[in-house]
Amino acid sequence: MSENLKLENQVCFPIYNLAKEVIGQYRPILAELDLTYSQYLVMLVLWEKGEQNVSEIGSQLNLDSGTLTPLLKRLELKKLIERKRKASDERVVSITLTKEGKEKQALAECIPTKIAEALNISTEDLIELKTLVEKIVTQINKTK
Amino acid sequence: MSENLKLENQVCFPIYNLAKEVIGQYRPILAELDLTYSQYLVMLVLWEKGEQNVSEIGSQLNLDSGTLTPLLKRLELKKLIERKRKASDERVVSITLTKEGKEKQALAECIPTKIAEALNISTEDLIELKTLVEKIVTQINKTK
DNA sequence: AACAATTAAATTGCGCACAACTTAATTGTG
DNA sequence: CACAATTAAGTTGTGCGCAATTTAATTGTT
Numbered sequence: 001m002s003e004n005l006k007l008e009n010q011v012c013f014p015i016y017n018l019a020k021e022v023i024g025q026y027r028p029i030l031a032e033l034d035l036t037y038s039q040y041l042v043m044l045v046l047w048e049k050g051e052q053n054v055s056e057i058g059s060q061l062n063l064d065s066g067t068l069t070p071l072l073k074r075l076e077l078k079k080l081i082e083r084k085r086k087a088s089d090e091r092v093v094s095i096t097l098t099k100e101g102k103e104k105q106a107l108a109e110c111i112p113t114k115i116a117e118a119l120n121i122s123t124e125d126l127i128e129l130k131t132l133v134e135k136i137v138t139q140i141n142k143t144k
Numbered sequence: 145m146s147e148n149l150k151l152e153n154q155v156c157f158p159i160y161n162l163a164k165e166v167i168g169q170y171r172p173i174l175a176e177l178d179l180t181y182s183q184y185l186v187m188l189v190l191w192e193k194g195e196q197n198v199s200e201i202g203s204q205l206n207l208d209s210g211t212l213t214p215l216l217k218r219l220e221l222k223k224l225i226e227r228k229r230k231a232s233d234e235r236v237v238s239i240t241l242t243k244e245g246k247e248k249q250a251l252a253e254c255i256p257t258k259i260a261e262a263l264n265i266s267t268e269d270l271i272e273l274k275t276l277v278e279k280i281v282t283q284i285n286k287t288k
Numbered sequence: 289a290a291c292a293a294t295t296a297a298a299t300t301g302c303g304c305a306c307a308a309c310t311t312a313a314t315t316g317t318g
Numbered sequence: 319c320a321c322a323a324t325t326a327a328g329t330t331g332t333g334c335g336c337a338a339t340t341t342a343a344t345t346g347t348t
Contacts, residue, residue: 004256005249007188007204011270012166012259014277016181017206019163020335021284022156027336037160038304044151054327060151062161065327067305074303091313091326105149112148115156120283126155129280132273133158139264140165164305171306182334198297209297211335218333235296235343 025118026111033107038063039075040108046081047105051096053086080104169262170255177251182207183219184252190225191249195240197230224248 003009023037030040041061045052054068063071072095075081080101086092116126147153167181174184185205189196198212207215216239219225224245230236260270 002253005188005252006192007185010188010256011274012170013185014274014281015159015166016163018277018281019160020206021281022159024336025284026156036303041151041157044149044154048150055325062164063304064306066307066329067303069328071304085327089314089326093327108149109146112154118284119280120286121280125276125280125283129276130155130158132269132276133162136263136265136269136273137158137162137165139269140169140262142264168306180333199295207334208336210299210337211333213298215334229297233296233344237297 022115022119025115029111029114029118033104034078035104038067038071040111042068042071042075043080043101043104043108046095046097046101047108051094053092053094055092057095075101166259166263169259173255173258173262177248177255178222179248182211182215184255186212186215186219187224187245187248187252190239190241190245191252195238197236197238199236201239219245 007013026037026040030037033040035043038061042057045057045060049056054065054072058064058068072081072083076083079098082096082098083093084096086094116123119126121129151157170181170184174181177184179187182205186201189201189204193200198209198216202208202212216225216227216237220227223242226240226242228238228240230238260267263270265273
């Protein structure tokens with residue numbers, strides 16, 4: 001067969017695999033906080049920025065309302081956030097952290113360290129990877 | 145807030161994003177072949193290796209029967225593959241390409257080139273990324 | 289041979305991720 | 319002011335991805 005359709009020559013397969021692998025490393029660690037990886041990302045945004053509406057969260061995480069609405073409802077069900085429509089613009093749903101949601105941040109502090117250990121990579125490789133990946137993402141978005 | 149929980153300092157977020165981005169680039173191209181990215185990966189394995197059973201496909205793609213069984217049923221529905229239990233061991237389901245499935249390979253030949261164009265990255269960056277990503281995946285799997 | 293242990297797929301259930309569409313509120317324009 | 323256009327979020331439907339469990343066949347052990 002032609003070389004370019006061989007699995008080992010695919011560039012995107014390792015990326016797809018790495019992403020799954022990395023999220024798999026997060027899974028048991030985040031499970032202790034009763035969070036999924038995507039939920040954790042939303043919490044990171046809220047811990048850092050405070051009150052945000054759905055589309056603001058979406059633009060930072062590259063997720064649309066089809067993904068976020070049910071996810072946010074689950075976070076609300078866990079009493080970590082509140083969803084409330086803005087009086088100034090009833091179309092906009094404002095997301096705020098509850099007391100419990102804010103408190104969860106302290107428990108999350110150790111996660112980056114735990115992940116770094118689990119991934120078992122040197123800081124240099126990690127930075128190199130991050131730089132390269134971001135460069136490529138920027139490159140891709142340039143063409144849009 | 146503590147620096148290590150800032151979104152921009154997360155290493156895994158860019159990886160997760162890149163994987164989504166890359167699969168997003170495949171989507172319209174594969175849609176012309178009526179395939180999803182995961183289905184394409186399965187087809188790659190079959191085009192390269194010929195007849196394979198479910199767990200052989202799974203170990204190459206890091207997917208379990210919970211993912212593969214319904215996916216393979218969809219490929220069967222599209223008449224691209226056949227699923228048949230082996231006479232020698234009735235537990236094993238053997239997957240073979242149909243005529244139509246084999247013919248699809250010719251249509252797929254152009255995909256790697258199209259993706260490389262869509263990603264808009266230099267071959268050097270692509271190889272560097274692949275090497276680094278594979279190194280890290282190997283590293284992670286070492287600890288298991 | 290009998291039966292416990294193992295193995296391969298399938299099933300069930302949950303949570304994304306995204307396309308396409310809907311609903312409702314707001315804004316812009318004649 | 320009226321109404322078309324736009325915007326924000328929600329809804330619906332499809333397809334993974336994975337954990338946990340089930341089913342059925344095979345293998346190992348006594």
